[in-house]
Amino acid sequence: MFRKAKLICIGLLFLSFKSLAQEKKYFGQTEIGILFGKSEEQWDGSRQRRFDVSFMTFHGAHITKSHVVGFSLGIDQYDEISVIPVALGWRGFLGKDDKPKLFGGLDIGGGSTILEKKIGDQWSKSWYEGGFLVSPSVGISFPSKKDKTALSFSFAYKRQQISHYWGTLIQQGSQVIKNDKLPPGYNSLTENNFLFRSFVFRAGLMF
Amino acid sequence: MKSLYSSAIFLLSVFVFSSCHDEMNSSYTYRTMMPVYYEMSDIRARVITTEPAQPLDNPGKIYIYQDYLFINEPTKGIHILNNENPANPINLSFIPIAGNVDLAVNGNILYADNYVDLLAFDISNIANIKLIKRIEDVFTHMYYHQTGEIITFKDTVLTSENPNWGGEFWLMNSSMSFSANYSAASQSYGTGGSMARFTLSNEHLYAVDQSTLRVFDVKTASNPTFVKPIDLGWGIETIFPFQDKLFIGSNVGMHIYDASTPNSPTRMAVYEHVQACDPVVVNEDYAFVTLRNGTACNGVDELHVIDINDLYNPTLKKSYPMLNPHGLGLAGNFLYIAEGAHGLKSFNATDVMNIDQNQLEFLTDQKSVDLIPGPKSLIVIGPDGVCQFDYSNPAKLKKLSCIQVTNPTQFY
Numbered sequence: 001m002f003r004k005a006k007l008i009c010i011g012l013l014f015l016s017f018k019s020l021a022q023e024k025k026y027f028g029q030t031e032i033g034i035l036f037g038k039s040e041e042q043w044d045g046s047r048q049r050r051f052d053v054s055f056m057t058f059h060g061a062h063i064t065k066s067h068v069v070g071f072s073l074g075i076d077q078y079d080e081i082s083v084i085p086v087a088l089g090w091r092g093f094l095g096k097d098d099k100p101k102l103f104g105g106l107d108i109g110g111g112s113t114i115l116e117k118k119i120g121d122q123w124s125k126s127w128y129e130g131g132f133l134v135s136p137s138v139g140i141s142f143p144s145k146k147d148k149t150a151l152s153f154s155f156a157y158k159r160q161q162i163s164h165y166w167g168t169l170i171q172q173g174s175q176v177i178k179n180d181k182l183p184p185g186y187n188s189l190t191e192n193n194f195l196f197r198s199f200v201f202r203a204g205l206m207f
Numbered sequence: 208m209k210s211l212y213s214s215a216i217f218l219l220s221v222f223v224f225s226s227c228h229d230e231m232n233s234s235y236t237y238r239t240m241m242p243v244y245y246e247m248s249d250i251r252a253r254v255i256t257t258e259p260a261q262p263l264d265n266p267g268k269i270y271i272y273q274d275y276l277f278i279n280e281p282t283k284g285i286h287i288l289n290n291e292n293p294a295n296p297i298n299l300s301f302i303p304i305a306g307n308v309d310l311a312v313n314g315n316i317l318y319a320d321n322y323v324d325l326l327a328f329d330i331s332n333i334a335n336i337k338l339i340k341r342i343e344d345v346f347t348h349m350y351y352h353q354t355g356e357i358i359t360f361k362d363t364v365l366t367s368e369n370p371n372w373g374g375e376f377w378l379m380n381s382s383m384s385f386s387a388n389y390s391a392a393s394q395s396y397g398t399g400g401s402m403a404r405f406t407l408s409n410e411h412l413y414a415v416d417q418s419t420l421r422v423f424d425v426k427t428a429s430n431p432t433f434v435k436p437i438d439l440g441w442g443i444e445t446i447f448p449f450q451d452k453l454f455i456g457s458n459v460g461m462h463i464y465d466a467s468t469p470n471s472p473t474r475m476a477v478y479e480h481v482q483a484c485d486p487v488v489v490n491e492d493y494a495f496v497t498l499r500n501g502t503a504c505n506g507v508d509e510l511h512v513i514d515i516n517d518l519y520n521p522t523l524k525k526s527y528p529m530l531n532p533h534g535l536g537l538a539g540n541f542l543y544i545a546e547g548a549h550g551l552k553s554f555n556a557t558d559v560m561n562i563d564q565n566q567l568e569f570l571t572d573q574k575s576v577d578l579i580p581g582p583k584s585l586i587v588i589g590p591d592g593v594c595q596f597d598y599s600n601p602a603k604l605k606k607l608s609c610i611q612v613t614n615p616t617q618f619y
Binding site for chain 2: 036037038039040041047050052059073157179182187188189191193194195196197198199
């Protein structure tokens, strides 16, 4: 799983740097960071701290000098679950050229769990399904003196929904009444809906 | 622009500081047998009259009588169809009988269970069927002793947020569910399938539940009288009459009862095998038993041919591996087996030692639970409906008609 995630990161980085040479209308941002959060309540009422890795690239176009719209793509690792966030995004900038700028952003989309394998045997199956994500952010960028790139540091809030399903299968020879509450072929289904709320700190490049 | 950023920072702060706590909620959705309680007095107070034809929702047992098909809708009642032309059966009417799962026809009298009671209907005028007798409190195993009410179970899918799901309910079990079991009979009685729980023989109606054989005297068809219960042991599933014997399939074996004294059958032998679900059909020399591996059966998928020349000592002649055999039917030397989701098979069973070598046809797209070799057609009951085949050539079954059901059972 980690190997796959690593490959995707490298691919995204390549995509980002390849875009460096493109014309000014294009805006790109690549960031890596950490997701901070606290786990869901345990049986004893306690919560455990959570530190996860997040990688994101944003690709967009200037609609005005200070506003960019585009899409973001990345990978977030929540404990053992790899999520690929795909979102539509906006970035807005405040400040003069060649000076450090404040920027804000908003990404709205969904997280995919395509990297998670569906596990199953003749008795049961389990799988993940991604869900809604929203992530507002603020940051500061420091322009390079040599070219049009800039270093960026940002803070964000990220809200990501993920569902995990575990179902037992109807065994051969059984007859059951059709029911919309269960997928065909299932005798029972356990659904765990996770809502990850994270504070994110990222550092990266704008280009 | 500044106000925009101030707003963004403010909103972010609200998000961040409100909470970065994860949440998790769970739900458990599961099939179960939901207990349903009824007062029998309420059930008995309902007036049962013939209603206009209703679409088949979920067919259970089927009984052929003359040119009519009586198709049970488990726990709801009985559909009556005119089957004069098997290529075009016509839905005539519906008799609403709460709790009904079994039926049998004797002359012009239809017997049907109504939870704990046995009902007798006069069907001489099929357009105006009349309830003529109710024998109360015969299927007493349905009484729930804590309350005196009857208890029945409904296939239900529940969703709970409580991880201790299951509770007082039973996890779904295919044998406890509505079940597509069908009745069998011979001679002048109607004809049913191999998965019967009601059967008529020697002027007596025999009804089995999970542990008891109940005997009714039906010498006067319109006036059935309860004779007595006979304990059979647990796991009884089907009953098949042949001559003056009763072959009772249970999930541990096949019981053979001598019914030459019809009001008091006596056990001759029990042929025991591994635990499996097993309907039985019989001819002069052999009993054919299907053993089915299912949720409730935990056995094997086999056809057993049992030599019954010595009824006190039935012996296994040969067993054949099957896919998932349910009901079966014997018409002369030809054996038909409902292979569940795998299809429908026909064999020439003249040489019982080489039945597998004499498979005549295997219709893999005809999911089937039970079948009845009727006088006009082979009636095959499956999850998708009730189909009829011209079986004059067992090697080339020809589909005549299919009655589609509105709520097909999912079948695995």
